[in-house]
Amino acid sequence: MKHLVILGAGTAGTMMANHLKKHLKRPEWRISIIDERTEHHYQPGYLFLPFDIYDPEDIVKTIEEFIPKNVNLIQAKIDKIVPAENKVIMTNGTVAIYDVLIIATGARTAPEEIEGMKGEEWQKSVFDFLYL
Numbered sequence: 001m002k003h004l005v006i007l008g009a010g011t012a013g014t015m016m017a018n019h020l021k022k023h024l025k026r027p028e029w030r031i032s033i034i035d036e037r038t039e040h041h042y043q044p045g046y047l048f049l050p051f052d053i054y055d056p057e058d059i060v061k062t063i064e065e066f067i068p069k070n071v072n073l074i075q076a077k078i079d080k081i082v083p084a085e086n087k088v089i090m091t092n093g094t095v096a097i098y099d100v101l102i103i104a105t106g107a108r109t110a111p112e113e114i115e116g117m118k119g120e121e122w123q124k125s126v127f128d129f130l131y132l
């Protein structure tokens with residue numbers, strides 16, 4: 001049996017699980033999806049919250065309800081990938097061995113990686129721009 005492991009059960013990971021479940025049939029394939037969260041956030045919905053168009057319960061659902069049957073949902077924080085050994089290690093010490101890996105852990109902004117984008121230097125330049 002081959003093992004497809006998807007890291008991240010956000011929009012991308014959930015879509016891949018639902019799509020590939022139709023193509024990678026058991027018993028030849030097993031599919032697992034790993035996420036540390038229990039909640040799925042429909043991020044575009046955040047824009048409608050301040051205007052009372054959506055309530056929080058409209059945009060926050062459990063991850064489980066979007067994961068198809070027969071896909072193994074693992075609730076754990078991913079620590080690292082060891083590509084040479086085809087394995088993913090979780091912070092709780094558990095290990096997932098994969099044949100195919102999809103990384104869908106999302107993105108984060110990193111202003112600290114751009115000189116001048118964070119801290120007093122940035123605030124001072126905005127202040128100077130606005131008030132000079």
Ligand SMILES: Cc1cc2nc3c(=O)[nH]c(=O)nc-3n(C[C@H](O)[C@H](O)[C@H](O)COP(=O)(O)OP(=O)(O)OC[C@H]3O[C@@H](n4cnc5c(N)ncnc54)[C@H](O)[C@@H]3O)c2cc1C
Pocket residue numbers: 007008009010011012013034035036037042043044045046047076077078079104105106107
């Ligand atoms: C306000 C707002 C409005 C938007 N509007 C639109 C729109 O109109 N149209 C559009 O196309 N897009 C829109 N987007 C963007 C869209 O929501 C994102 O591009 C999309 O959700 C990204 O999906 P993703 O699966 O890549 O990442 P995410 O949905 O962020 O999922 C990543 C998942 O990985 C998990 N994860 C990460 N690291 C670890 C780890 N170490 N261990 C375990 N789990 C981990 C996280 O818990 C998370 O569940 C909007 C976003 C925002 C914030």
